[in-house]
Amino acid sequence: MSRTLTWANVLVSGIALFLACAAFVVYSVVTFRDMVVRDLSVQAQIIGTNSISAIVFDDAIAAGSTLSALAAAPNVVTAGVYLPDGTAFATYRTGPGDSAATPGLRPDEDERSWFDGGYVHLARAVFLEGEPVAVVFIQSDLRQVNVLLIRYLMIAMAVLVGSLAAALLISSRFRRSVTGPIIGLAETAQIISREKDYAVRAEPAETEDEVAVLVRAFNEMLDHIQGRDEELAEARERLDLSLRSAGIGTWHLDLVRARFLMDDYSHPLFGLPPGTSVRRLEDFIGLVHPDDREETKRRLRDSLAGDAPFGMEFRVLRGEPNEARILSSRGKVYKNREGAAVAMTGVCWDITELKRTERAVRVLNEELEHRVEARTQELEAANNELQAFTYSVAHDLRAPLRHIHGFSRMLMEEYGAEMDDGARGYLEDILQGTQRMGRLIDDLLALGRVGRQDLSLQLTGLGSLVAETLESARQEAQGRNIEWKINDLPFVMCDPGLIRQVFTNLFSNSVKYTGPRKHAVIEVGQVTLDGETAVYVRDNGVGFDMQYASKLFGVFQRLHRREDFEGTGVGLATVQRILLKHGGRIWAEAELDKGATFYFTLKGFGEDARPVGENETSEVLS
Amino acid sequence: MVTRRPTTRGWLALVVLGTLASSHASAQAPSPTEYQVQAAYLSHFGSFVEWPAPRRSQSTFTLCVLGADPFGPVLESAVSDRTVDGRPMMARRISQPRDAESCHILFISASEEPRLDRILGDLADSSTLTVSNMPRFTVRGGMLQFVVVGNNVRFEINETRALGASLVLSSQLLRLAVAVRRGDD
Numbered sequence: 001m002s003r004t005l006t007w008a009n010v011l012v013s014g015i016a017l018f019l020a021c022a023a024f025v026v027y028s029v030v031t032f033r034d035m036v037v038r039d040l041s042v043q044a045q046i047i048g049t050n051s052i053s054a055i056v057f058d059d060a061i062a063a064g065s066t067l068s069a070l071a072a073a074p075n076v077v078t079a080g081v082y083l084p085d086g087t088a089f090a091t092y093r094t095g096p097g098d099s100a101a102t103p104g105l106r107p108d109e110d111e112r113s114w115f116d117g118g119y120v121h122l123a124r125a126v127f128l129e130g131e132p133v134a135v136v137f138i139q140s141d142l143r144q145v146n147v148l149l150i151r152y153l154m155i156a157m158a159v160l161v162g163s164l165a166a167a168l169l170i171s172s173r174f175r176r177s178v179t180g181p182i183i184g185l186a187e188t189a190q191i192i193s194r195e196k197d198y199a200v201r202a203e204p205a206e207t208e209d210e211v212a213v214l215v216r217a218f219n220e221m222l223d224h225i226q227g228r229d230e231e232l233a234e235a236r237e238r239l240d241l242s243l244r245s246a247g248i249g250t251w252h253l254d255l256v257r258a259r260f261l262m263d264d265y266s267h268p269l270f271g272l273p274p275g276t277s278v279r280r281l282e283d284f285i286g287l288v289h290p291d292d293r294e295e296t297k298r299r300l301r302d303s304l305a306g307d308a309p310f311g312m313e314f315r316v317l318r319g320e321p322n323e324a325r326i327l328s329s330r331g332k333v334y335k336n337r338e339g340a341a342v343a344m345t346g347v348c349w350d351i352t353e354l355k356r357t358e359r360a361v362r363v364l365n366e367e368l369e370h371r372v373e374a375r376t377q378e379l380e381a382a383n384n385e386l387q388a389f390t391y392s393v394a395h396d397l398r399a400p401l402r403h404i405h406g407f408s409r410m411l412m413e414e415y416g417a418e419m420d421d422g423a424r425g426y427l428e429d430i431l432q433g434t435q436r437m438g439r440l441i442d443d444l445l446a447l448g449r450v451g452r453q454d455l456s457l458q459l460t461g462l463g464s465l466v467a468e469t470l471e472s473a474r475q476e477a478q479g480r481n482i483e484w485k486i487n488d489l490p491f492v493m494c495d496p497g498l499i500r501q502v503f504t505n506l507f508s509n510s511v512k513y514t515g516p517r518k519h520a521v522i523e524v525g526q527v528t529l530d531g532e533t534a535v536y537v538r539d540n541g542v543g544f545d546m547q548y549a550s551k552l553f554g555v556f557q558r559l560h561r562r563e564d565f566e567g568t569g570v571g572l573a574t575v576q577r578i579l580l581k582h583g584g585r586i587w588a589e590a591e592l593d594k595g596a597t598f599y600f601t602l603k604g605f606g607e608d609a610r611p612v613g614e615n616e617t618s619e620v621l622s
Numbered sequence: 623m624v625t626r627r628p629t630t631r632g633w634l635a636l637v638v639l640g641t642l643a644s645s646h647a648s649a650q651a652p653s654p655t656e657y658q659v660q661a662a663y664l665s666h667f668g669s670f671v672e673w674p675a676p677r678r679s680q681s682t683f684t685l686c687v688l689g690a691d692p693f694g695p696v697l698e699s700a701v702s703d704r705t706v707d708g709r710p711m712m713a714r715r716i717s718q719p720r721d722a723e724s725c726h727i728l729f730i731s732a733s734e735e736p737r738l739d740r741i742l743g744d745l746a747d748s749s750t751l752t753v754s755n756m757p758r759f760t761v762r763g764g765m766l767q768f769v770v771v772g773n774n775v776r777f778e779i780n781e782t783r784a785l786g787a788s789l790v791l792s793s794q795l796l797r798l799a800v801a802v803r804r805g806d807d
Binding site: 050052053054056057058059062128129130 | 659662663666669670704705706707708774775776777792794795797798
């Protein structure tokens with residue numbers, strides 16, 4: 001390759017030089033001929049001018065001596081002065097020359113020159129007072145011209161050869177600094193291309209010129225390629241790992257070469273032994289379950305024709321015995337610049353288990369629903385039975401109770417005075433007992449009623465409800481030192497009658513359990529807890545042990561002894577039932593001997609709740 | 623126009639014939655063809671002599687003959703269609719020297735030989751080239767004198783007289799002269 005460069009250099013220089021020399025030589029020849037002619041012309045003119053007098057005064061000898069001056073020009077062979085009719089007046093001769101030549105001049109010509117037979121001839125008219133009186137004729141050989149021509153040619157040859165030699169020399173020196181590195185670079189590139197070894201680098205150039213830049217850039221490029229290769233290898237490994245772990249196989253459809261490729265992870269999905277080649281799309285379709293083949297083909301076609309990616313689930317038959325597995329596949333279409341689809345790459349994985357699980361879950365859900373329904377129905381039936389029972393029992397108990405109470409009272413009124421203290425005491429107990437029982441029955445009936453009743457919802461201001469309730473609470477608490485703190489309460493959709501019962505009950509409890517306190521404080525207000533609005537009733541009464549909080553709302557559950565505090569144990573259960581019916585709930589927080597706070601929420605809180613404008617300050621009952 | 627002139631051999635023949643035909647006893651009596659040559663020479667002298675400015679601006683170039691005209695129509699044919707410096711040539715015969723004021727070249731005929739000194743004296747101030755074929759013309763003060771050498775007509779020149787008349791003779795003319803007189807001879 002270096003030789004090519006060298007010889008290319010030499011050839012180029014050679015051709016250039018040769019052309020230059022050739023042009024030069026040709027030009028020299030042409031100009032030299034012109035020069036010779038010009039020379040002759042000048043000589044002829046001089047001779048002519050100097051011969052005029054000799055011609056007109058017929059002095060041939062004088063003319064002859066003028067001609068003899070031509071001896072100074074060794075190239076002149078013959079010359080002469082001729083009269084217009086062609087006769088020679090005077091002649092000059094040094095050699096044989098071309099004797100055939102004659103100084104013929106046409107009437108309109110002043111001068112004529114021609115090359116013939118190795119000689120150059122020139123004829124020129126001589127004028128006196130505007131009239132031609134003679135013709136000067138000179139004949140010269142071309143020896144001088146030829147000599148000069150040969151000299152020029154030799155110089156040209158010498159220059160040519162010398163220049164070529166110099167070019168050759170410079171070229172080979174040049175080789176070292178330029179072509180050397182370039183050739184090295186080319187060889188390195190060849191090695192890399194052949195061995196695919198991107199670790200090879202080109203040797204840096206010695207000089208700091210464009211070649212060095214090229215070599216450096218080449219090496220940097222190789223660095224990039226190596227880096228990319230490594231990144232690519234890593235990425236591929238990661239991908240492989242991911243696919244393998246997930247059990248995903250990839251496939252590739254090449255429309256240009258009409259080839260279908262599947263990777264090794266796809267084979268188990270289709271029940272193929274590893275290494276099976278699936279070459280064409282038809283083979284792939286053949287692996288799909290017969291019933292799904294049409295759909296698969298259709299979806300593929302649609303995807304290739306349109307823009308939407310390919311995605312579908314299809315069955316395949318695999319294993320012994322033929323088991324239908326479900327595979328999910330997704331594919332992406334690649335289009336060329338004209339918008340025609342050229343390839344599609346996709347993945348597929350086994351979703352059979354997934355499907356099964358889905359189905360099982362669905363089935364379980366349905367079962368569950370059935371069971372729940374059945375259970376609900378049972379519960380409802382049981383509940384209804386219970387309510388009916390409670391109701392009838394309570395009612396049926398009422399009558400005999402009324403009897404007992406009535407007759408006891410009559411006994412007390414009519415025969416009380418006649419009884420002794422002991423008997424009267426017994427009768428009092430009986431009366432109290434019947435009263436208590438009556439209360440219990442009433443409470444039970446109320447509880448039952450709550451359960452049966454339908455809600456009649458209306459937008460209610462809880463503040464006004466509380467105000468109403470407060471009246472009867474105060475009456476109940478006559479003689480007590482109770483401070484009532486009533487804060488703003490919201491409006492809400494609820495059944496006012498039932499919610500009134502809630503407040504009645506809660507106030508009653510608060511009054512009761514603050515009994516031991518000299519100065520009772522009962523507070524009502526609203527608070528936001530965890531984003532939901534709640535109404536609270538707080539007292540500084542005896543509280544309760546939080547350990548037993550779960551029992552608070554149970555029927556007949558009492559956390560205090562009857563000796564300390566009266567109660568049926570039904571009130572809070574009723575309150576809870578009312579709130580549950582409203583879609584709310586109730587809970588309490590308390591500390592023994594520090595007091596208790598009952599919180600409840602209603603479903604309408606948050607939607608219709610509006611803070612109320614007025615804020616009643618506390619009143620102290622005296 | 624091409625002038626036709628005989629070759630040297632032709633001259634010889636004509637001269638011999640002329641001499642044979644001549645009835646004159648004097649060897650110096652010119653033949654008619656000799657006068658043809660002289661007339662031709664006269665018509666050519668104008669191209670080799672430089673006249674002073676005033677004479678140069680004359681519209682014609684005048685050739686005059688003083689005394690007995692030896693040329694006859696030969697002179698007319700010699701000057702016909704001829705020019706000097708673009709001016710047409712004319713021939714004139716005059717009888718008095720003072721008529722020669724406008725002449726560029728004056729041929730003094732041999733017939734005026736006895737009066738030559740007076741004639742030359744009258745012409746002293748004029749720039750006229752004096753030519754003659756009479757013997758001892760240049761010795762006596764004439765500028766150009768025709769002589770026959772062998773078979774050819776040649777001429778002698780008195781350059782001093784020419785320069786004295788403000789005439790510059792071309793070297794080409796001087797070169798061809800058989801004799802050139804300079805200074806007081």
